[in-house]
Amino acid sequence: MSNQDYYVPHGTYWPIIGSIGISTLFVGFANLLHDVSWGGPVMGLGGTIVVFMLFGWLGTVVNESVGGIYNKQVDRSFRWGMSWFIFSEVMFFAAFFGALFYARVLSVPWLGGAGNNLFTPELWEGFKAAWPLVSTPGAIGQNGTEFSVGFELVDAWGLPALNTALLLSSGVTITYAHHALRNGHRNALIAWMVATIALGVLFLGFQITEYGHAYHEGLRLTSGVYGSTFYLLTGFHGFHVTVGAIMLTVILYRIQKGHFSSENHFAFEGVAWYWHFVDVVWLGLFIFVYWL
Template identity: 60%
Template sequence: MAATHGGYYLPHGSHWPITGSIALFILAVGTASYFQGAGWGPWAMLLGFAILIFMMFGWLGTVISESVAGAYNEQVDRSFRWGMSWFIFSEVMFFAAFFGALYYARVLSVPWLGGVDVETNKLLWDGLSLNWPTAGPGHADFEFEYMPAWPIPTINTILLLTSGVTITIAHHALKAADREKLVKWMWATVGLGATFLMFQAYEFYEAWHHMNLTMHTGVYGSTFFMLTGFHGFHVTIGTIMLIVITLRCMKGHFTPENHFGFEGVAWYWHFVDVVWLGLFIFVYVLI
C-alpha cells in the first residue's frame, strides 16, 4: 500500500511499469521486423501499441484515483512539477534539433553549395546554382511548390494563439471555483485544437497531391514535414490531454488549491503554442 514516511510519499507496488516495458519491447521488435519485411511485424506493432494504450489508461487511472483520494502530499506535487518541467525541456531540445537542421541547410549548406559563396561553391560543387527553397543539389531541377504562409498557416496561428487565451481563461475560472465557466472554456480550447489539426491535415493533403511537396522533395520537403508533422503529433497528444482534463473538470476532480493535473496540461499546451510561432516564422514566413 502507498504510505507517507517523514513527509516523503512512497507509492505502492505496481504492475504498470513492467506492463509498459513489455509493450515498448513488443512495439520495438514489431517495428524493426516490419522494416525488415517480416509479415508478422505489423501485427506485433499493433499488439505492442494496444498493450501500451491499456497501460496508459490503467496507470493514469490509478494516479487519478490516488490524487482524488488525497493520497498525495506537497512533496509529490513538487515532484510532479519538476517532472513536467524536465519533460517540456526535453521537448524544447527535441524541436531545437530540427530547427538547427533547418538553419544549417538553409543558411549554411545552400549558400556554400549554390554559388552565393563563390569559393566554397567552386571547391564543393563547381557550377551548381542553388537557392532556398530547394530539394537539394542532387535534385536541383526538381519542380515543386513551397507552402506559403497564407491562408492555412496564418489561420492555424490564430487558432493556436486563441486556444492559449481560452485555456488561460479556464485556468482563472478554476481558481475562482467557477466550474461552468471552466468547462465551457476548456471545451472551446479542445475545439480550437481539433480545428487546427483538421486544417493541417488539409494542408498536408494539398502539399502531397497538388504541390509535389512530399518527404521525397529533398531537404526542403524533409525539414518541412519533420517540423510541421512532429508539431502536429504534439498537438494531437495535447488535444487528447485537454479532453481528459476537461472530463475531469466536469467530474469535479480539481479544486482551486489542488489542480496540478490541469496546470501540467496547460504548460504543455502553451509550449505547443510557442513552438508553432517559431514554425510559422521560420518555415512559412521567412521562406
Template identity: 60%
Template sequence: MATKDAYYVPHTAKWPIVGSIGLTTLLAGFANHLNGSSIGSTLMIIGAIVLVVMLFGWFGTVVAESESGTYNHQVDISFRMGMIWFIFSEVMFFSAFFGALYYARVLSVPWLGSEGTGGFAETKLIWDSFTAVWPTNGPGAVGGIDGHFEPMGAWGVPAINTLILLTSGGTVTWAHWGLLANNRQQLIKGLIATVALGFSFVLFQGYEYHEAYTEMGLTLGTGIYGSTFFMLTGFHGLHVTIGAIMLTVTLFRSLKGHFNAEHHFAFEAAAWYWHFVDVVWLGLFIFVYWL
C-alpha cells in the same frame, strides 16, 4: 501513504513493466515492418494496444490516488519538477530540428553555392544546374512531381492554424482563471473551446498535407526542404494531438468535479504543455513558412 511529515514512497506498481512490454513489442514490430516481415504490422498493433492500456491504467491509478488524498506537498513538487524537465526535453528535441533547418538553409546551401570562404569553386562538382537558393530540392529530379515542387506558403491554412493556436492559448488561460475563481462553468467552457480548437488545428494540418502531396509535389522525399518541413510540422502536429488528448482528459475530469482552486496540478501540466506547443508553432510559422 503520504503524511504531512513523511516522504512519499510509491507502492509496488505493475504499470511500468506493462509499458516496457508494450514499447518493446511496438519497436520490434516496427523494425520487422521496415524489413518487410509480415508479422511486423501485427506486432505494432499489439504493442500500441498494450501502451494504450498502460496509459489508461497508470494515469487512472494516479488520478484515484490524487483524489483520495494520498499525495502530500512533496509529491506535488515532484510532479511539477517532472513536468518541467519533460517540457525542457521537448524544447531540446525541437531545437535539434530547428538547428538542422538552420544548418541546411543558412550554412550548407550557401556554402555549396561557393558563397563565403571554403565553398565549392565549381558548382558542377555537385550538378550542373545547382543554384544556391532556398527552397532547394537537391540534385536532379529528387522527389516532387518530375523533380519539381511548390513550397508551402504562409498565408492560407498555416495562418489560420496560427490564429487557432493563439486563440486556444487564450481559452485555456480563461479556463484556468475560472478554476482559480471556483467557477466550474467557466472552466468547462474554456476547456471545451480549447479542445475544439486543438483538434481543428490537426484537421487543417491534415488538409494541408493532403494538398502538399497531391497538388504541390511536396513530400517527405522532396529534398532537404521537404524533409525539414515535414519533420518539423509533423512532430509538432503529433504534439498538438497529444496536448489535445491531455486537455480532453482534463475536461472529462472537470465534468466529474475534479480539481479545485488549491489542488489542480493535472490541469496546470496540460496547460503548460499547450502553451509550449503554441510557442513552438510561432517559431515554425516564422522560420518554416514565412521567411
C-alpha cells in the same frame, strides 16, 4: 516543514508492462519497415499495450491523488518531473530546428559554392542554392531515393495563417479556462475547455488538409532537405498537438468529476503549460518556415 510525511508507493507492474509494450511497438515497427508481414499487427499490439499501461498507471495515480494519499512533497516531485520532461521535449524540437537552421544558413549556401567551397557547384550542373530549396542538387539520393523536384511552395496566407490563428485562439481560450478555474467558475471553465479542444481538433483537421495540398503540389518527404525539415517539424508538432488534445480531454473529464479545486489543480497546470508550449513551437515554425 516540521510535519513532513514521506510517501513511498508499493510495488507496481505498470513499468514492466510499459517496457514490454514499447519494445513490442518498436520491434513491430522495425519489421514493418522491412516489409515483414507480421510487423504491422505486432506494432499495433505494442501500441495497445502502451495505451493500456498509460490508462492503468495514470488511473492509479489519479485514484491515489483523489484519495488524498499524496502530500505537498509528492505534488512538488510531480511538478519537477513534468517540468523537466517538457524541457527534454524542448531539446528534442531544438534538434530539428537546429537541422533547419544549419541547412538554411550553412550547408545549402555551401552547396552553392559559398565560403571555401569553390568547386562544389561544378558537381551539379544548373543547381541554384536558395531557400526554400525547390530543386535538389542531384536527382537520386545515395540510398536510391528519387527526389521529388519542382514543387509549388505552400502559400503562407492560406491554411498556415488560418492554422496559426486557430492555435493562437486556443491559447486564448485555455488562458480563459485557467482564469475561470482559479476563480471557481465551473461552467465557464468547462465551456472554455470545450472550445480549446475543438480549436485543437480543427487545427489538426486543417493540418491534414494542408499536407494533402502540399503533397499534391509536389512537396513531399522526398523533396530534399526542405521537405525533410518541413514535414518532420510540422509532423512532430502535429503529433504533440494530438497528444495535447487527448490530455485536455482527460482533464475535461476530470473537471466534470470535480477533481480540481481553485487552489489545487496541478494536472491542469501541467497540461495547460504543455498546450502553451505546443502553441509557441507552432509560432516559431510559422515564422521560420513561412516568413523569415
